[in-house]
Amino acid sequence: MDNPGDDDSKQQQQLHVVMYPWIAYGHWIPYLHLSNKLAERGVRVSFLLPKSAQVRLDKDNRYPHLIRFFPVAIPHVDGLPPGVETNSDVASHLVGHLFSAFDKTKHQVQTYLTDLNPDLVFYDLAHWLPALGGFKSVRYSIVQPVTQAFFLTPSRELHKEKNSVEAFMQPPPGFPSPSIRLKRHEAQRFAPFLFSKFGDLSFYDRLTTSLREADAIAVRSYREIHGPIIDYLAQEYTKPLLLTGPLLPKASPAADHQSPEDEKWVSWLNKFEADSVVYCGFGSQTTIDKDQFQELVLGFELTGLPFLVALKPPHGCATVEEALPEGFEERVQGRGMVNGGWVPQLQILQHPSTGCFVSHCGGGSVWESLANDCQIVLIPLEFEQTMGARFLIEELQVAVEVERGESMWVSKESLSKAIKQVMDGGSTVAGGLKRNHAKIRALLSSKDTEHTYMDNFIRGLGVLLESN
């Protein structure tokens, strides 16, 4: 096992941490990546999550002798369909009820923590967790750091401005990235979301409370990528700010370890030339309207390129098949695929045939696109994704955003235009994006860099444990 030194490994062998992220795959997956990296160094991890999620995540647990899953039952609350256990199971207008159910797991979590007696607990949206006491708490942010810096820092006091679109659009004092701004229509759409009730408190209060109550804050990034943002966060919070880096698994499971389901996608992609296929995924939670779904798939058809679209069935449809436009399947036979279920996104992005990723700019998808060599086209849907998209486009200059008006509608023409722009190997735009992306990818593929960040992260945890 790869330990940096005897003393460290002895301390790490004694280190026992609990993970309790928000009940969504966009949170469980990065928390499991961190768990694997901690377990690689001998740290024991107890991961609390609903049973149904464990079934999907089990295969990605690289150290089952050190990482143990413990089931949490998500209580039923009025307004939630029966059996709901994750953000992927509910429509966005019901998420507030899901937070109420999540908050009702407090007593189960208290019992686990009493029995397990961990040194540290990692969490994000359970704002009530640090107060349970008896451990050091680390608020592990897996969303885009630029969003946390723009909206959530202590000096921002957004709650005093919440009825002002003007104020919502303005960066907080000292914010380091002048190119990162919200457009008026985006601010008008996103402000109500941030101040909507999620359980007994607003989403904004949940986020700021969970940051304020933590003994330390951890951020899923590298200084080389978000340096000025990280420095700004460090000066805003009077507590340790630790960096884990993206911690993506280096390679998907070897071919002989692939499930038949995963193998299906790899063999489909094998039919196409290198860098020729356009892949589209909007994460584990997003459900879009039927008319926009149809316009998007017509946009992929319009490109004339091979495509693989992995989107959940749109609102009002049980399957993607019933939502497809008339004659679409016949026209794209052999070139295009639309799938309504779960796909092995990381393996698809790692496949040599995948040349473009049309993404909603979710936190996990951002790192997965940066770590691979496909071109990046963005259609951000939520405020956190919009801020992340601005960062990739304006600061890193590795992506383009599909042109949309204030309605946020994506036309088939604008989607096709953005894809063909980045897929045109001869264009200066595509070449520039590729050059900038290659530098980021080289950084993310460096094992030495990852080791250095994890060494510093573990040492930071040690200092935190020694502090009173």
Ligand SMILES: C[C@@H]1O[C@H](OP(=O)(O)OP(=O)(O)OC[C@H]2O[C@@H](n3ccc(=O)[nH]c3=O)[C@H](O)[C@@H]2O)[C@H](O)[C@H](O)[C@H]1O
């Ligand atoms: C914090 C919140 O998490 C949300 O997660 P969401 O699931 O939307 O998207 P990702 O972060 O890309 O996470 C989705 C994760 O699921 C994986 N996946 C998804 C669908 C599928 O079919 N197959 C897969 O392997 C994908 O590879 C990624 O790792 C958003 O970010 C949101 O912006 C952010 O505020």
